[in-house]
Amino acid sequence: xxxxxxxxxxxxxxxxxxxxxxxxxxxxxxxxxxxxxxxxxxxxxxxxxxxxxxxxxxxxxxxxxxxxxxxxxxxxxxxxxxxxxxxxxxxxxxxxxxxxxxxxxxxxxxxxxxxxxxxxxxxxxxxxxxxxxxxxxxxxxxxxxxxxxxxxxxxxxxxxxxxxxxxxxxxxxxxxxxxxxxxxxxxxxxxxxxxxxxxxxxxxxxxxxxxxxxxxxxxxxxxxxxxxxxxxxxxxxxxxxxxxxxxxxxxxxxxxxxxxxxxxxxxxxxxxxxxxxxxxxxxxxxxxxxxxxxxxxxxxxxxxxxxxxxxxxxxxxxxxxxxxxxxxxxxxxxxxxxxxxxxxxxxxxxxxxxxxxxxxxxxxxxxxxxxxxxxxxxxxxxxxxxxxxxxxxxxxxxxxxxxxxxxxxxxxxxxxxxxxxxxxxxxxxxxxxxxxxxxxxxxxxxxxxxxxxxxxxxxxxxxxxxxxxxxxxxxxxxxxxxxxxxxxxxxxxxxxxxxxxxxxxxxxxxx
Ligand SMILES: Cc1cc2nc3c(=O)[nH]c(=O)nc-3n(C[C@H](O)[C@H](O)[C@H](O)COP(=O)(O)O)c2cc1C
Ligand code: SF4
Numbered sequence: 305x306x307x308x309x310x311x312x313x314x315x316x317x318x319x320x321x322x323x324x325x326x327x328x329x330x331x332x333x334x335x336x337x338x339x340x341x342x343x344x345x346x347x348x349x350x351x352x353x354x355x356x357x358x359x360x361x362x363x364x365x366x367x368x369x370x371x372x373x374x375x376x377x378x379x380x381x382x383x384x385x386x387x388x389x390x391x392x393x394x395x396x397x398x399x400x401x402x403x404x405x406x407x408x409x410x411x412x413x414x415x416x417x418x419x420x421x422x423x424x425x426x427x428x429x430x431x432x433x434x435x436x437x438x439x440x441x442x443x444x445x446x447x448x449x450x451x452x453x454x455x456x457x458x459x460x461x462x463x464x465x466x467x468x469x470x471x472x473x474x475x476x477x478x479x480x481x482x483x484x485x486x487x488x489x490x491x492x493x494x495x496x497x498x499x500x501x502x503x504x505x506x507x508x509x510x511x512x513x514x515x516x517x518x519x520x521x522x523x524x525x526x527x528x529x530x531x532x533x534x535x536x537x538x539x540x541x542x543x544x545x546x547x548x549x550x551x552x553x554x555x556x557x558x559x560x561x562x563x564x565x566x567x568x569x570x571x572x573x574x575x576x577x578x579x580x581x582x583x584x585x586x587x588x589x590x591x592x593x594x595x596x597x598x599x600x601x602x603x604x605x606x607x608x609x610x611x612x613x614x615x616x617x618x619x620x621x622x623x624x625x626x627x628x629x630x631x632x633x634x635x636x637x638x639x640x641x642x643x644x645x646x647x648x649x650x651x652x653x654x655x656x657x658x659x660x661x662x663x664x665x666x667x668x669x670x671x672x673x674x675x676x677x678x679x680x681x682x683x684x685x686x687x688x689x690x691x692x693x694x695x696x697x698x699x700x701x702x703x704x705x706x707x708x709x710x711x712x713x714x715x716x717x718x719x720x721x722x723x724x725x726x727x728x729x730x731x732x733x734x735x736x737x738x739x740x741x742x743x744x745x746x747x748x749x750x751x752x753x754x755x756x757x758x759x760x761x762x763x764x765x766x767x768x769x770x771x772x773x774x775x776x777x778x779x780x781x782x783x784x785x786x787x788x789x790x791x792x793x794x795x796x797x798x799x800x801x802x803x804x805x806x807x808x809x810x811x812x813x814x815x
Contacts, residue, residue, distance in 0.1 A: 327365065327377045334355055334358050391737070411707070419771055435806060437803055439803045440800065440802045440803070442716065442783060442799055443800075444788070447788050448786055449784070454778070455781075460625075460651055461623045462651050465622070469555050472499075472500065472721065473711055474724060474773050479492075479504070482581050483508065487757040488757075493516065494517040495766040495767070497766075499774055502521065504723065508585060521552045522625075523556045525544075526559040526595055527597065527599045531585060532547060532548075544618055549620060556623075558615070560599075562660060563676075565666065565669040566629045566658075569596045569597040574591050581593075605638040606646055612625075612626065626654070628653075628655065628656065630675040651697065654699075655684050655719075656677070656680075657680060657703025658675060658677070660702060677702070678717060685718025689718075701717075708782065708783055709783065713800055716800040717797060732747070734747055734750075747759060
């Protein structure tokens with residue numbers, strides 16, 4: 305039975321005065337002001353402040369959803385205000401340069417500086433604690449190399465592939481149109497065109513914004529088969545062949561899982577399925593758009609590699625890859641074994657780490673499911689080396705790569721190239737406010753709102769995307785030279801060291 309408002313009872317029932325302070329200020333103030341206002345009309349202006357306090361306090365006192373607001377009318381609202389203010393206060397006033405998650409202030413500052421073409425040198429020495437257990441470093445040589453080429457590329461495509469691709473060492477990781485707005489997609493693609501690297505579509509399909517500027521595309525196919533599905537949501541070969549034939553599509557990729565939410569599908573609510581998104585994904589407009597947790601086109605490792613082989617044929621011989629965050633190692637080994645048994649080789653494998661990003665995911669999956677990049681990458685590398693396939697099948701890595709050192713360290717563990725998602729978002733202006741799932745992104749990156757996207761000016765940001773990639777590869781080149789190598793391909797696990805106690809270190813081949 306709902307409670308009947310009884311102000312006197314509510315105020316007097318075992319309530320210390322302090323709990324009702326704002327209510328009393330509102331009540332007494334409003335009555336007093338009305339009384340004084342009869343003689344001094346300008347005093348009535350005070351009602352503009354006092355009356356809302358009174359209304360707010362009375363609403364809180366008699367509502368039944370929030371205990372805090374019921375017990376502390378009006379004043380409890382300060383808690384929500386400070387809760388809202390907390391991330392800003394922490395980011396702007398409390399955090400040190402090395403704090404901040406997922407990316408520290410320093411990591412972000414480096415991307416911003418490189419994207420803007422500003423000085424990115426660090427003065428006075430490292431701020432990292434080189435004696436902490438987390439410290440890792442690359443071994444340099446007493447004989448730095450003299451002739452290392454500034455740019456090297458990775459040949460992707462086994463001999464089963466008739467249209468191989470030369471991939472850059474750093475590319476834009478999968479992020480769908482839908483998770484990102486059209487301006488962001490355009491700016492990324494134009495940046496990829498300027499810098500001659502690739503842009504992965506993400507599983508949300510190949511939109512007109514991916515194709516407008518002619519940057520190289522890797523078309524990712526997830527469990528929803530967006531852009532290549534029939535009415536029942538199954539893979540549609542002829543539809544796939546049509547779109548994969550586009551000149552800009554250089555490779556295709558089957559998404560098995562992603563580190564931030566492995567084994568989880570997704571749902572784009574009906575309200576967000578705009579006409580453009582519906583057309584891009586081949587789904588009905590105004591209905592919830594579901595990505596199932598798993599694929600319907602295959603269910604065993606052998607079927608997976610056969611499906612990959614079919615995609616390669618349908619795309620006219622373009623390289624085909626898979627992307628996954630490693631779960632059970634034996635499942636990854638089973639895929640490698642299936643390649644050996646069938647003789648069908650997948651051209652590349654992207655290993656995504658549990659530390660990877662997403663537009664939105666259940667917290668438990670982000671925090672506690674999936675293997676971190678390092679371990680996943682080493683398992684994949686060892687599986688390919690052990691089966692003699694490492695020379696044919698390329699390995700890529702994604703998971704918090706934002707600097708030349710990140711690429712070099714992953715190269716030491718077997719990655720031929722790296723993909724980055726959030727670092728490229730920073731280059732577009734993302735400020736890590738972590739509101740990507742609310743459609744209220746303040747920088748216009750992860751939103752469909754035209755008003756918010758207005759802030760993201762495509763040609764300006766495209767230049768930043770290209771500059772960030774270029775300067776990061778230039779930093780990678782500096783490391784290659786310092787380590788006495790001629791190419792990132794020459795990094796090896798024994799060149800990557802990790803502190804394991806205050807007085808001990810191990811190289812990654814020992815670990
Ligand atoms: C906004 C956003 C959307 C993403 N969408 C996809 C997607 O559609 N498909 C996919 O495979 N990965 C997706 N990812 C994961 C990234 O491609 C990448 O694997 C992961 O974020 C790790 O890279 P990072 O640490 O550089 O961000 C998304 C990530 C973000 C931040
Ligand atoms: S600014 Fe915030 S909401 Fe926008 S993309 Fe970055 S983290 Fe997401």
